[in-house]
């Protein structure tokens with residue numbers, strides 16, 4: 001799906017990130033796409049990272065440029081150390097620095113435990129967890145080098161980790177994915193503790209069921225959607241914009257005192273909906 005960010009919703013994000021430089025990994029589809037567009041709408045220059053789908057990434061760039069800010073697409077595999085270093089180095093060269101790193105790129109390779117190959121386990125850990133480590137590390141180096149620039153932001157930099165409700169909700173048949181997101185939660189908290197004295201804020205956004213290609217099977221037929229809605233007290237499947245707006249808020253000075261927090265954007269999925277009538 002090409003994401004469903006509505007370019008006319010300018011008032012809601014009122015240039016909260018004017019003059020800032022943001023990088024979003026996995027920004028050619030789903031939540032990453034909506035987030036890159038929302039950051040551009042909020043006034044940031046944006047690097048649109050992708051690993052496959054150059055055409056989609058270029059479309060995202062053009063949408064972002066429509067807000068009068070700068071953007072370019074950059075192909076890199078977030079699990080590859082050299083490619084991540086080169087991506088951030090190019091951004092510093094082209095945009096001068098980085099203020100916001102959104103470590104969003106993620107994937108699923110689902111299988112029952114006894115069917116899951118080591119390659120399926122490793123791929124998910126490499127992209128979802130190691131990828132976030134590498135992106136956070138490279139961004140932090142630049143944040144530390146540059147420090148706070150008061151006219152731009154009260155902090156020296158922001159890292160937003162894209163997590164999931166499966167940071168805390170066990171998920172049978174998805175042990176690689178759930179383990180990666182559990183890891184993201186601790187990665188985020190540890191980095192937040194380590195970097196806060198340098199005025200670097202690290203937080204996570206944890207989406208529930210959002211209408212994107214990663215979970216198409218869970219919402220694309222009326223039967224599947226009805227099943228899914230049983231897990232969502234708020235009674236609707238989320239949209240990529242629901243998550244993108246949360247990222248903009250966390251990355252902005254509006255939430256400058258929010259450090260090491262996971263913001264669940266899940267329509268109440270983590271409220272144990274099964275207990276609404278049982279227990």
Ligand code: BGC
Nearest residue numbers: 164165166208209214215218
């Ligand atoms: C997964 C989706 C799933 C959702 C809620 C997300 O992190 O990527 O496939 O629908 O969690 O279970």
